[in-house]
Amino acid sequence: MSGLTRRQFLKRTLASGVAGGLVLSGGVRIAHAASATDVMGTLYDLTRCDGCIGQKVPLCVTVCREENKSRFPDPVPAEQIQYYWPNKKKEDWQGKKHLTNRLTPYNWTFVQKAQVEHNGKPLEVFIPRRCMHCDNPPCANLCPFGAQYKSPEGPVLINKDLCLGGAKCRDVCPWGIPARQAGVGLYMKIAPKFLGAGVMYKCDLCYDRVKKGLEPACVVSCPRKAIMFGSKKTLREVAYKRAEEIGGFVYGDKENGGTSTFYVSSVPFEKINAALKEQKSRQQDPAATGFPLMQAGVANFLDSANGMVAGMLAAPVAGALAAGYAAYKTMKEG
Amino acid sequence: MGEKILPEINKVQRHGLSVLFVHWTMALSTMVLIFSGFGQMPMYRRYGLTALPGLGWSADYSVTLIIHYIAAMLFLLAVFYHIVYHLIRKDFDILPRRGDMKESLAIMKSIIFGGKEPPCDKYLAEQRLAYAFIAFLVFAISVTGVIKVMKNLPSFNFSGNLLIWVNDVHTLASMLLVFGILAHLAAFVFRVNRPLIAGMFTGKVDLDYCKHRHCKWYDRLLLKESCKDRE
Ligand code: HEM
Ligand code: HEM
Ligand code: SF4
Numbered sequence: 231m232s233g234l235t236r237r238q239f240l241k242r243t244l245a246s247g248v249a250g251g252l253v254l255s256g257g258v259r260i261a262h263a264a265s266a267t268d269v270m271g272t273l274y275d276l277t278r279c280d281g282c283i284g285q286k287v288p289l290c291v292t293v294c295r296e297e298n299k300s301r302f303p304d305p306v307p308a309e310q311i312q313y314y315w316p317n318k319k320k321e322d323w324q325g326k327k328h329l330t331n332r333l334t335p336y337n338w339t340f341v342q343k344a345q346v347e348h349n350g351k352p353l354e355v356f357i358p359r360r361c362m363h364c365d366n367p368p369c370a371n372l373c374p375f376g377a378q379y380k381s382p383e384g385p386v387l388i389n390k391d392l393c394l395g396g397a398k399c400r401d402v403c404p405w406g407i408p409a410r411q412a413g414v415g416l417y418m419k420i421a422p423k424f425l426g427a428g429v430m431y432k433c434d435l436c437y438d439r440v441k442k443g444l445e446p447a448c449v450v451s452c453p454r455k456a457i458m459f460g461s462k463k464t465l466r467e468v469a470y471k472r473a474e475e476i477g478g479f480v481y482g483d484k485e486n487g488g489t490s491t492f493y494v495s496s497v498p499f500e501k502i503n504a505a506l507k508e509q510k511s512r513q514q515d516p517a518a519t520g521f522p523l524m525q526a527g528v529a530n531f532l533d534s535a536n537g538m539v540a541g542m543l544a545a546p547v548a549g550a551l552a553a554g555y556a557a558y559k560t561m562k563e564g
Numbered sequence: 565m566g567e568k569i570l571p572e573i574n575k576v577q578r579h580g581l582s583v584l585f586v587h588w589t590m591a592l593s594t595m596v597l598i599f600s601g602f603g604q605m606p607m608y609r610r611y612g613l614t615a616l617p618g619l620g621w622s623a624d625y626s627v628t629l630i631i632h633y634i635a636a637m638l639f640l641l642a643v644f645y646h647i648v649y650h651l652i653r654k655d656f657d658i659l660p661r662r663g664d665m666k667e668s669l670a671i672m673k674s675i676i677f678g679g680k681e682p683p684c685d686k687y688l689a690e691q692r693l694a695y696a697f698i699a700f701l702v703f704a705i706s707v708t709g710v711i712k713v714m715k716n717l718p719s720f721n722f723s724g725n726l727l728i729w730v731n732d733v734h735t736l737a738s739m740l741l742v743f744g745i746l747a748h749l750a751a752f753v754f755r756v757n758r759p760l761i762a763g764m765f766t767g768k769v770d771l772d773y774c775k776h777r778h779c780k781w782y783d784r785l786l787l788k789e790s791c792k793d794r795e
């Protein structure tokens with residue numbers, strides 16, 4: 231084939247490049263449609279929270295359990311739940327519904343108590359914990375079934391009808407937040423012995439209430455006004471202002487690449503984390519999930535993958551260019 | 565390196581370096597993508613793969629995700645190379661043609677029950693159909709794969725429904741591709757197809773094989789030679 235002019239060659243190269251480029255540009259338009267609503271967030275002022283001293287169970291926990299009662303798992307009876315074949319193991323919490331001192335499928339928020347030393351004095355810090363509703367949630371992004379997503383309003387949601395309970399979200403969450411209940415959900419309808427393991431449960435920031443313009447139940451319940459709810463952007467500013475006022479610190483802004491939950495404390499979070507870690511090491515199973523730490527500046531699981539995106543864009547371009555060169559060369563020879 | 569008859573060594577030049585490069589880059593990256601892709605689903609620990617010696621890392625999503633990304637780059641590089649290369653050269657020998665379904669049935673019948681094969685071009689009818697099947701899946705996997713890469717970036721937040729579709733298409737197409745590759749390899753169970761394997765490594769196939777099996781292609785090559793002689 232020798233009748234090819236340089237112009238024809240260029241034209242064909244361009245046309246084929248454009249065809250390939252469509253693959254890349256097609257998705258971009260879809261992306262812009264999804265981000266109109268204001269993202270909501272919360273702020274925990276740890277200088278205010280006293281863990282509801284005097285109450286058997288902190289109010290935010292009690293109210294959360296009440297609010298979400300109807301959405302807690304409804305599994306088959308314990309004796310009918312199979313082990314996760316071929317392992318002799320299953321995560322069934324229906325006998326431990328009463329637990330309020332950790333995260334379980336039946337308890338989506340709890341209050342940690344950390345003994346720290348601050349300015350030479352011992353101090354007790356109370357830290358209500360739950361899902362942080364991260365800005366770029368690895369839990370939702372990496373769900374192989376698309377059973378999780380970040381709503382335009384901010385809350386990160388698990389689709390209980392689609393979740394198979396593989397707990398990948400818990401593995402990639404820096405705090406191991408989602409909790410698994412066996413014997414419930416889609417997998418029970420397929421091959422419950424061999425595939426799937428249940429459904430993951432966690433706080434959804436009272437999404438139904440938020441959509442109606444109401445505040446999450448815990449926010450309303452707090453007698454000490456320790457939890458604020460509002461636009462994430464505003465709360466972020468409030469958090470830093472408050473931290474400045476008290477010479478304190480903010481958690482949740484940098485962590486996991488940004489979240490919509492901010493904690494303000496007068497004590498450095500490194501100290502709080504150290505205290506929590508120490509507590510955890512004394513637990514029966516120190517590796518167990520459900521008792522999150524507070525690693526300052528913890529990285530997002532997706533950082534290293536996302537760092538490769540330039541390469542992902544360059545690869546097709548390199549392929550097209552190399553092909554153009556090779557085609558031109560072989561055609562000239564032919 | 566165009567196709568031509570090489571009478572002095574009793575061979576026919578079937579593929580150029582570009583085709584060999586694309587095929588083996590695809591083959592390698594696809595195998596890695598399948599392994600690392602299924603590793604994105606929580607199964608290697610549960611079903612004991614991690615217990616095998618040397619495979620302890622296989623359930624670590626942070627490892628398999630990076631492997632998947634690297635292999636995806638190779639894969640996309642090869643896909644774009646393939647498309648651009650053949651579009652520019654206008655080599656469309658492998659695209660399916662009208663009547664391929666019927667013809668491939670005839671070929672299979674003759675392979676299994678004996679008898680004469682219909683005269684074939686450079687690619688057999690089933691190769692053209694196999695190509696279409698695999699190309700379609702590769703396209704679907706690439707598009708959904710790129711969207712999956714985008715959704716991992718902080719700057720993108722797709723709707724829940726889109727994520728379900730993208731994930732399901734990616735996974736389903738991957739499963740079909742595994743099936744397609746098994747069928748592709750099964751083709752070489754039949755002795756008649758085996759000369760093509762050497763061809764995929766060296767670029768050359770035996771002259772006799774070509775004359776007998778790909779006689780339409782052989783005729784085209786002869787015609788090209790004689791035209792060239794006349795120039
Ligand atoms: C033969 C090619 C491929 C096969 C067999 C394959 C297979 C898979 C499978 C089975 C999964 C897990 C299920 C899921 O998350 O949907 C997966 C996930 C993924 N694949 Fe692929 N894949 C291939 C090519 C690609 C390509 C070319 C890209 C990128 C351009 C890509 C990007 C991804 C991403 C980003 C994930 C999941 C991790 C995540 O959710 O972010 N894949 N792949
Ligand atoms: C070790 C594995 C493999 C071997 C030994 C192999 C071998 C071959 C051979 C001998 C051919 C025939 C080429 C010709 O007509 O001259 C071929 C074609 C082809 N291969 Fe592979 N291949 C392998 C893996 C793959 C994989 C993983 C893919 C998928 C991405 C793939 C996709 C194709 C396609 C699309 C064709 C053209 C259509 C066809 O001939 O069926 N191959 N391969
Ligand atoms: S805290 Fe964990 S579960 Fe909640 S959105 Fe962030 S990564 Fe997901």
Ligand code: SF4
Nearest residue numbers: 279281282288290452
């Ligand atoms: S946040 Fe408010 S309701 Fe919750 S434990 Fe602290 S003081 Fe009690």
